[in-house]
Amino acid sequence: MAVVWVKLLRTAAIVAVLGLLYLLAIQKHAERDSQREAPVELTAACAEKLQAYALSASEVYRSPYLHKTTGRVSELSGYSEADIRAIQRGCNIVDDTQGQLAKQGARERWNATRFSRSTHTSCDHCHQSLGDKQDSAGNRIVGSNGLGASWVMADMYDRFTGLLLPYEMRQMQCFINSSNGFKPNAADDLLRDITAYSRFLSAALDLKIGHRYPEQGMEEIPASATLRRGDDYVRGAHLYREKCAACHGVQGFGTVVDGKVLYPALAGPESFSLDSRMHFGRVNTVMAGFICRNMPLGQEGSLANQDCRDIAYYISTLPRPAGDRQGPLVAAWQQLMMGVMPPLTRYAESLGRSDTPHAIP
């Protein structure tokens, strides 16, 4: 008889736990639904961008950008209120992935921080000007990582892996490598909203599906684009000190003021991982291209190709987290290096100056 009771109790306990999980799921779903319906508070940059592209609920969407640049008028199918909220949320995520500008913090960004080990990462660090970088005349800049141009190239074969990559998977790679994090599920609102925003950008810029536009991806600088003196991280270190250290810090740890990231980390635990294509040791053309196009802020294009490669090389020698695929040994080693190298470097540098005591600060 006792056996029967034990069995009954055990089964009842398991069923109760499953029931509780089900109730929790209902509650979480309701929470998500309410957040999908809630009006979106735009960040300043997003408000400006979306207003410039005349995003509003209507039957037909006419792109002001196309009218301004070519004088033509396009008529695309318009957006519903729900579409607009998705686009707005997507833009917010691109601008402020960590939710530092939001009232409710990361919750308003679909908990994007859950998928990122780095507390600095934001999409617009690499996809600058909210994934839509233009010069003063409104021309899209070559190799500027445009999100709209990327969306029309979605579901194409990946250049590096040769895999057919849906747009969601491309975003997952950003989360895994560039933010040294985890991948959200392909059906997550986080990815859907970023997709909605990217798709809206492609409509606003009148980009055609399947076309390759010059602003898609990073413009790469291979060794053949230099005088082929060879890449040199010592030269890179000098240039870094001169051109980059003021914002990104001598150790490349970035600048954070009042909990808000002003300049992101290029090394250390808050930066991208060894598996990222920004890492010079993995793909040695991408970071250099990014630096030449976008850095230093306000003096873009002032660096020579060889300088960019040298700086990228130097940055890649700084310790950073290992990628998840590299296994626990590499991860442990990188963790050790991130702990040991910065004070060691500081100490070594203090040796060269006569006015500082020889001690680890």
Next chain:
Amino acid sequence: MIAIPSALPRLLHPLRRNLVIGMTLAVVTLPQAIAFSTTLAGLPPHFGIYAAIWGVLFTAMLNPSRVFSGGPNTTMSAAIGVTLLPIAPPFGADYLGYALTLILLAGLIQLLFVLIRPLGRMLDLINEPVINGLICGIGLFLIFKSLTSFAGLPINTQVDWPLWIAWQSLLAVLEIGNMYAIQIGLITLITSLVFRQFEALRNWAILFGVCAGTAYSEYLNATVGLQNTLIEQIANLSSMGWVLPSIPLFDQEAMSDIITILPGAVTLALLGLFQTVAAMRRMNRKVGGYTDSRKGIFADAVSNCVLPFLSSMPTCASFNRMWLVHSLGGQSRWTSAASALVLLLMVLFLAPLIAIIPMPAMAAVIMLLGANMINWGDIKPHFRDRRETVVFLASFLSVLFLDLFGAVVVGSILAIGYSKWEQAHPNLSVRGKVLKVRGNIYYGSLPVIEATYHRVLEREGEVVLDFSECYYIDREGIRWLAAAKAEQKAILSDRRRTPDRRQGDRRNAADKRRQKGRRTGKPDRRQRSEF
């Protein structure tokens, strides 16, 4: 004419019993086979079903064990999925080709274990704590792995093996899961759980669960519509026949990918062999009797070399199904063969019914089997011994923190280390100046013995080394004993009565010469109790 009617029932009776047990086995295997191939391996359901037909049939023919039952296996299916997901999108043509190649490679690697005898012998070193640790870890992982299909979410195409990444899918289920899918999964889960509590229905519980889940899914289809529920179902199997020939992919372009899946093939081969050897060992002990595990390895290896040409998943022993066959009273290899035939007939005639099984129900089946793999009754004995506890926990954690390949490697190293550790620590007891050694004296254990020996020597100035209970002394050990003896500080004592009990009456030529007294000048050292 008169003899036949009386002899026929006697002949038919075991046949009928085999058929009934075979039918039960087929019914138990079918949902598992479909679930393994679709939710774990990323292969169409016929791969699992053919493994449950041809895999079972081949191993039954090749393996002389009377209760052996092969067929598709959770761990191996998970290994296929984990290896191939980064290479190609699941269910695609490339993926199938790579899967067949992977299985063939695994079969060939297993064949090496048959051909190279010491390699096969190494598998016997895999002890219970290691295998139980692997099984528990994989069971826990299967629960997390099937969460996404449980909630009707798209499976992630990159591998998320480590647990700290996999748990995020639980949050995804709670927040964005398809509620219809979750309902179907829960109904399957709870029905199976309830039916499991009744002893008579225990083996059929999963089938009842799948039936309940499918019935609810059909109800949803009728009321809400499949276009609104968006529930994924098993594809139509009506094109399935007796045999579906297939050829592994060995293209020039595929070679780089095939090289990258080699560690996966090793993992697959080892996981299969670990389980076959462990299951045969456990089954031999439970049932009584003995079947050489080498024959099991041979049966597995040959089957796995043939199966990729029949579009089937790999096979290895399933302890649960073997136990089921035994507890139902199956006593011949015909039971497994009958189950294969019954399954084939079922699939040929019930294909339209199988096609409407919803995927969340399959995921629920995987969760149940994953939970079954974590069996407290099997684990508890390991916590009584500190050494076994350490080995078990290390093996368990290595599954959760490394990938499958890493876990298998760690498991093998642990197993070998465990057996060596056992030998290298003889039981030493000191009483006064008598040092008694129980165990081996060999190069590995000498440092341990020497440490105690010198401690006693310093204290007492003289040691009596009693190795009456030593059962193995290697050359290095003999040299050390001789050196200790030569220093005049140690007295070697062997209190065994007979000159050498282990040798019995066997004498070699030197012994015979000694006995004949040719070397009377020197005393025969073996005849003395102390030398």
